[in-house]
Amino acid sequence: MPRVLIVDDSPTETYKFEEILKKNGFGVLKADNGADGVALCRKEKPDLVLMDVVMPGLNGFQATRQLAKGEDTKHIPVVIVTTKDQETDKVWGQRQGASAYLTKPIDEKVLMDTIRQTLQSAQQGK
Secondary structure, X not given: OOEEEEEOOOHXXXXXXXXXXXXXXXXXXXXXXXXXXXXXXXXXXXXXXXXXXXXXXXXXXXXXXXXXXXXXXOOXXXXXXXXXXXXXXXXXXXXXXXXXXXEOOOOHHHHHHHHHHHHHHHXXXX
């Protein structure tokens, strides 16, 4: 069972993502800020990370950059899921190392299609 780490400071958003993921056969790990998300990712090595951007402390862009540059985590794809929907945000997210960029509110089918495609691409890249 593939495991997804949800990094989001909103309990409501985290709950929604967790329900969707579990319903689709994924294991779920959770962190409510960027620093904890990076630490949990390094410890647990999930198959994919769903990363919010707007969080206190270490924001999602900074956390994504740390994961993308980390020797032990650079192979783990990060999908940014945020309310920030400007084109400059999307470009910046990809520059930080994100594999995909989705904006909230998220459609379940779009989320699951993106997760499956990203995991498939990561497998092919190994």
